[in-house]
Amino acid sequence: MKKNILVVDDSALMRRVICDIINSDDKFQATDVCRDGLEAYEKLKVKRYDAVVLDVNMPRMDGLQLLERMQREKIRATVVMVSTLTTDGASVTLRAMELGAVDFVTKPENIIEAKGADFKRRLLDMLGAVLDTKDQYQQIQASKRRSSSVSAASVMSAPKADSAPRRRMTAARGGKKLVALACSTGGPKALHSVIPYLDGRMNAPMVLVQHMPKGFTKSLADRLNEISKVHVKEAEEGEVLKNGTVYIAPGGWHLEVACGADGVHKVHLSDAPAIGGLRPCANIMYESLKKSRFDEIVCVVLTGMGADGTAGIQKLDKSKPIHVIAQNAETCVVYGMPRAIAEAGMVDEVVSLREVADTIIKNVGVK
Numbered sequence: 001m002k003k004n005i006l007v008v009d010d011s012a013l014m015r016r017v018i019c020d021i022i023n024s025d026d027k028f029q030a031t032d033v034c035r036d037g038l039e040a041y042e043k044l045k046v047k048r049y050d051a052v053v054l055d056v057n058m059p060r061m062d063g064l065q066l067l068e069r070m071q072r073e074k075i076r077a078t079v080v081m082v083s084t085l086t087t088d089g090a091s092v093t094l095r096a097m098e099l100g101a102v103d104f105v106t107k108p109e110n111i112i113e114a115k116g117a118d119f120k121r122r123l124l125d126m127l128g129a130v131l132d133t134k135d136q137y138q139q140i141q142a143s144k145r146r147s148s149s150v151s152a153a154s155v156m157s158a159p160k161a162d163s164a165p166r167r168r169m170t171a172a173r174g175g176k177k178l179v180a181l182a183c184s185t186g187g188p189k190a191l192h193s194v195i196p197y198l199d200g201r202m203n204a205p206m207v208l209v210q211h212m213p214k215g216f217t218k219s220l221a222d223r224l225n226e227i228s229k230v231h232v233k234e235a236e237e238g239e240v241l242k243n244g245t246v247y248i249a250p251g252g253w254h255l256e257v258a259c260g261a262d263g264v265h266k267v268h269l270s271d272a273p274a275i276g277g278l279r280p281c282a283n284i285m286y287e288s289l290k291k292s293r294f295d296e297i298v299c300v301v302l303t304g305m306g307a308d309g310t311a312g313i314q315k316l317d318k319s320k321p322i323h324v325i326a327q328n329a330e331t332c333v334v335y336g337m338p339r340a341i342a343e344a345g346m347v348d349e350v351v352s353l354r355e356v357a358d359t360i361i362k363n364v365g366v367k
Contacts, residue, residue, distance in 0.1 A: 082106075
């Protein structure tokens with residue numbers, strides 16, 4: 001059965017293009033269209049959709065106003081934003097995710113780009129990944145109801161056992177630690193449930209790769225810094241890593257950690273080619289830590305499409321003591337990156353999103 005999608009955009013041409021893209025995939029159908037948030041609100045009150053593709057700037061009721069009303073009236077829907085690639089667009093998009101949108105795709109600057117292969121791929125990939133995970137969650141709930149003896153959630157989210165126990169290096173007691181976190185689709189929303197709950201006295205720095213365009217990472221860092229006890233910033237070339245600070249890789253740059261002869265760890269930003277279409281790429285970040293002088297790396301993998309981070313963590317495991325924390329399937333917007341690291345047999349702890357911050361602090365301690 002095809003998934004029913006509601007398209008909300010004030011441009012008739014953009015509605016047509018988005019509907020054509022959705023209908024080109026045999027898994028989806030653009031069931032209804034609306035010209036603004038008010039029309040969408042009336043439909044959402046009485047009808048259920050598998051997903052909503054929502055524009056931001058519209059007359060009468062814009063995308064944020066619709067999300068605010070849905071939140072107040074507890075109208076539940078899986079909302080994907082279509083956002084302009086500007087500084088203002090980034091701030092509004094992040095606010096949309098605080099209000100319940102699961103993630104976003106950037107809006108093409110013109111109709112030629114809108115009809116291009118790149119926008120089509122990004123929109124369909126987003127819808128496919130989000131709705132596949134939603135289906136998996138519903139299957140978990142159904143399995144739970146059918147059986148009280150076996151937890152379907154643990155079956156789906158538990159790490160896959162290796163054929164032989166993996167031998168790990170042992171971290172020095174009380175040694176220097178670093179947290180390295182990776183996330184993608186659903187990540188900005190997930191980070192709002194993690195970073196603000198970290199203890200400000202966290203006894204480790206954190207480096208973080210979130211797959212986002214240039215400009216969006218700065219808005220994300222600034223917003224998280226406003227609401228967090230730790231200091232959060234977009235990483236800058238050459239800055240020294242400090243405990244209690246979160247460094248977010250800038251969109252369009254790989255983030256590496258470099259260690260000088262004096263043992264001081266600094267940020268290095270690289271404009272090397274994208275890896276699998278990703279820049280920043282979490283694998284690059286993890287691999288750079290092989291030469292660091294940290295006694296243990298706490299690797300955290302949250303919601304996201306694909307498998308970025310898994311190969312890097314596997315290589316890092318051969319050089320440094322690591323401890324891997326993965327988000328569980330039930331709380332992921334997209335159970336891709338956490339699934340990949342779990343199936344590689346690399347995970348030490350699988351936790352729900354609300355438990356991630358406490359689990360990090362448990363592993364690195366406070367000053």
